[in-house]
Amino acid sequence: MPLPPSYSAASARAAGLTRGVLRGSRYLRLAHDLTVRLDDAIDECERLQLLASLLPPDAAFSHATAAALLGAPVDAPLRPHVVLTPRRVLPQHSGLVVHARRLGGPDVVVHRDLRLTSGAQTFLDLAAVLPPWELVAVGDALRRAGHMTAATIGERLSRAGRVRGVVRARACAPILSPLAMSxxxxxxxxxxxxxxxxxxxxxxxxxxxxxxxxxxxxxxxxxxxxxxxxxxxxxxxxxxxxxxxxxxxxxxxxxxxxxxxxxxxxxxxxxxxxxxxxxxxxxxxxxxxx
The missing domain is CATH 3.40.960.10 (VSR Endonuclease)
Structure with missing residues (x-):
């Protein structure tokens, strides 16, 4: 039975692939039950597109994962960050860092065929974990790339309430400039x-x-x-x-x-x-x- 570019363990067994074969250099395990063939090199964006096939429709990549994809000066984390609408039981996955967020329509964008948190939402999320000087560097890069404006960050912070990091985000937002080149x-x-x-x-x-x-x-x-x-x-x-x-x-x-x-x-x-x-x-x- 032919296999698609990505497949589950059950599909692999049905096709006659043993665990030993799947551990070979031609295959890459992206998540607990998602394996892909390495016939072509897989970059970070392709890896996330494959991982997205495991996620609920409301999921969006967030935090440092979104920032790196949007061109901010942060390293993409080994375990991608994902936000989901809050629910009684939040799905967890060993290969992902899952956050609960109730996001509005402007807070999610599609970039490089991936659902990501918007520039303003990403800036707010990272305000909880970055020191202010690094947050300014991220915000400058998001503004320079056109993923965020003074108006969009102002609108997002106006409805942020008391979420973690909002005080730092509000202090740093007026400092941001799209003219910073690095x-x-x-x-x-x-x-x-x-x-x-x-x-x-x-x-x-x-x-x-x-x-x-x-x-x-x-x-x-x-x-x-x-x-x-x-x-x-x-x-x-x-x-x-x-x-x-x-x-x-x-x-x-x-x-x-x-x-x-x-x-x-x-x-x-x-x-x-x-x-x-x-x-x-x-x-x-x-x-x-x-």
């Missing part, structure tokens, strides 16, 4: 916004002497001509390094003071805040308390 930029902006320094602007335009915009700084203070740049690993590439030299030369020629930060600087506030403070003071900024 997680490190979001972390840098979070440390500055929550300090006593002025709030930086993201993607600050840099002009040449003819007034043409020739570059953008990751973060900056146009009033004091201070820019902050994050240097990721891609900046070590020869071509990118050459482009960076041109950018920084243009910035300096325009009177900008450029602060450059690497990965080791952005995981806490000290380096970002104190170096920015010194740069701003050198350009004439004074703290209101001084």
């Amino acid at each position: 997680r490190p930029e979001s972390l840098m902006r979070y440390w500055l916004v929550t300090s006593d320094l002025p709030h930086p602007e993201p993607q600050v335009p840099v002009q040449d002497r003819w007034g043409r915009v020739v570059s953008h700084g990751d973060l900056g203070y146009p009033e004091w001509r201070v820019l902050l740049e994050y240097e990721g690993r891609q900046h070590a590439d020869d071509e990118q390094f050459g482009r960076d030299i041109d950018r920084y030369s243009l910035m300096a020629a325009g009177g900008w003071l450029v602060l450059r930060f690497a990965n080791r600087h952005v995981h806490g506030p000290t380096a970002v805040v104190e170096r920015t403070r010194r740069a701003l003071v050198s350009r004439g900024w004074r703290s209101p308390s001084s």
Whole structure:
């Protein structure tokens, strides 16, 4: 008897496949009673599509699983997270983390042929488990990708009641920006916004002497001509390094003071805040308390 791409243990036995064969490299057990043939490589999205065939119609992937699929800077968990409408007995499965949520129509979307919690709902769910700086990085990414707007997150939080994480979500939502291009930029902006320094602007335009915009700084203070740049690993590439030299030369020629930060600087506030403070003071900024 021919088998479909995915099948149960009973179907496999009926087709004459032994347990030893199913444990071979051509087969992958996705869940307690769901096995697939590895004739073609299975990526995470395909794996979740197969797992979805085991779930009730009201199920939607959620939390870090939804965030990763929506392009947020989180790792997809080994055990996918799923939300179900509350019921007397909530189904459990060893291969899944199951949550009870009573969601409205706007709280679920279809993305890559999968039912997921919306960007705003995912942001709210993760607010219960992420520190605020990482939550801002997730929210920035969801806004940048168009999965969430200021209006949609505001609407979702307005009806969130007293759910776990809502206080953190409401505190972080006003900080979010679709202009942040990466997680490190979001972390840098979070440390500055929550300090006593002025709030930086993201993607600050840099002009040449003819007034043409020739570059953008990751973060900056146009009033004091201070820019902050994050240097990721891609900046070590020869071509990118050459482009960076041109950018920084243009910035300096325009009177900008450029602060450059690497990965080791952005995981806490000290380096970002104190170096920015010194740069701003050198350009004439004074703290209101001084």
